[in-house]
Amino acid sequence: MYVECPHCQALYRVSQAELTAAGGWVRCGECNRVFDTGLVQNTSTTRTSRPHDDASPDDDRPDDPIDGHPTETGQGDIDEFEDPLAHSAFEAAPSLPPPRRRWALTLTLSALSVLLVGVLGVVYVYLQRDQLAKYDSLRPALTQLCNLTGCRLPPQVDxxxxxxxxxxxxxxxxxxxxxxxxxxxxxxxxxxxxxxxxxxxxxxxxxxxxxxxxxxxxxxxxxxxxxxxxxxxxxxxxxxxxxxxxxxxxxxxxxxxxxxx
Missing domain, CATH: 2.70.50.60 (abc- transporter (atp binding component) like domain)
Structure with missing residues (x-):
C-alpha cells in the first residue's frame, strides 16, 4: 500500500500493520508534518518499464556484457536496482489519547491547579495569622487552622x-x-x-x-x-x-x- 502526504505529495510505501500500530497517523519524512492516513486516499502504484526505442535494422549489437569486470566507461559491478519507495520515510505519530482520556487528564490537571492554589492560600494565612487574627470575622477560621497545625494565635485585644x-x-x-x-x-x-x-x-x-x-x-x-x-x-x-x-x-x-x- 502506498500513501501520499497531503502536504508535500511525497509518496511512501507502508504496511497495514504499521498503520494499525500508529492508529492511522504518520509523520512525513520530507515535510515533518503529521497526517491521518484515513483521510488520504491510498494510492496503488504499479511499476512499469519504459519501453525501449525501436531498434534499427542494422543495429544488431549485443547489449553491454555484464561479466563482473570493469568496463571502459562504467562500473563493473552493477548495483542491484533499489526501489526508492522500498524504505518508508515516515515516522509513526504518537497515538492520540481517546476523548475520554483527554477529558480525564484535563479534569485532573484542573483539580491539581485548584489544590495548589488552596495550599498556597493556607500557607499565606498561616504566615500572616498574627495580623489576620485582629479581624474578629477571621478568628474562628484561624482558630480551626491552628487546631490542625498546632500553631498559636496572639490573644485578642480590645x-x-x-x-x-x-x-x-x-x-x-x-x-x-x-x-x-x-x-x-x-x-x-x-x-x-x-x-x-x-x-x-x-x-x-x-x-x-x-x-x-x-x-x-x-x-x-x-x-x-x-x-x-x-x-x-x-x-x-x-x-x-x-x-x-x-x-x-x-x-x-x-x-x-x-x-x-
Missing part, C-alpha cells in the same frame, strides 16, 4: 472594653515628693486579654501636658500577680503603686490604655 471603675491620685503618706495611685480595672470584653500599658498624664490649668508616664503591668500590678497572664473577664483588678510627684503645676490627670507589646 482596649475599649477595659473599664476604669475607680481611680485616685494623692500624696504618698510616707514617701516625700511621691504620689500614690489607686485604681480598679475591669475587663468587660467577652474574652480574656493581656493587661494593657497604663498611661497617666498630668496637665496644668491651660490643659497643657506637663508630665506623662507609662507603666507596664509588672509595675502596677499587685505583688505576686503574673504580668504575663490574661485579664479575666468581668473580674475587678485593684491597682496600687507609687509615682514621682510632677510638681505643683500638675493640677489635673488622665488615665489611658495602650497595647502591651
Amino acid at each position: 482596649l475599649a472594653a477595659i473599664a476604669l471603675t475607680s481611680r485616685n491620685i494623692f500624696a504618698h503618706p510616707n514617701v516625700p515628693h511621691a504620689l500614690m495611685v489607686t485604681a480598679t480595672l475591669v475587663n468587660q470584653a467577652p474574652f480574656p486579654q493581656p493587661y494593657p500599658v497604663l498611661q497617666i498624664s498630668f496637665s496644668n490649668l491651660e490643659g497643657k501636658t506637663v508630665a506623662l508616664g507609662r507603666f507596664k503591668p509588672s509595675q502596677y500590678l499587685p505583688q505576686g500577680a503574673n504580668p504575663h497572664a490574661l485579664m479575666p473577664v468581668g473580674k475587678p483588678i485593684d491597682l496600687s503603686f507609687t509615682i514621682n510627684d510632677p510638681g505643683q503645676q500638675a493640677l489635673a490627670y488622665q488615665f489611658s490604655f495602650h497595647s502591651n507589646p
Whole structure:
C-alpha cells in the first residue's frame, strides 16, 4: 500500500500493520508534518518499464556484457536496482489519547491547579495569622487552622472594653515628693486579654501636658500577680503603686490604655 502526504505529495510505501500500530497517523519524512492516513486516499502504484526505442535494422549489437569486470566507461559491478519507495520515510505519530482520556487528564490537571492554589492560600494565612487574627470575622477560621497545625494565635485585644471603675491620685503618706495611685480595672470584653500599658498624664490649668508616664503591668500590678497572664473577664483588678510627684503645676490627670507589646 502506498500513501501520499497531503502536504508535500511525497509518496511512501507502508504496511497495514504499521498503520494499525500508529492508529492511522504518520509523520512525513520530507515535510515533518503529521497526517491521518484515513483521510488520504491510498494510492496503488504499479511499476512499469519504459519501453525501449525501436531498434534499427542494422543495429544488431549485443547489449553491454555484464561479466563482473570493469568496463571502459562504467562500473563493473552493477548495483542491484533499489526501489526508492522500498524504505518508508515516515515516522509513526504518537497515538492520540481517546476523548475520554483527554477529558480525564484535563479534569485532573484542573483539580491539581485548584489544590495548589488552596495550599498556597493556607500557607499565606498561616504566615500572616498574627495580623489576620485582629479581624474578629477571621478568628474562628484561624482558630480551626491552628487546631490542625498546632500553631498559636496572639490573644485578642480590645482596649475599649477595659473599664476604669475607680481611680485616685494623692500624696504618698510616707514617701516625700511621691504620689500614690489607686485604681480598679475591669475587663468587660467577652474574652480574656493581656493587661494593657497604663498611661497617666498630668496637665496644668491651660490643659497643657506637663508630665506623662507609662507603666507596664509588672509595675502596677499587685505583688505576686503574673504580668504575663490574661485579664479575666468581668473580674475587678485593684491597682496600687507609687509615682514621682510632677510638681505643683500638675493640677489635673488622665488615665489611658495602650497595647502591651
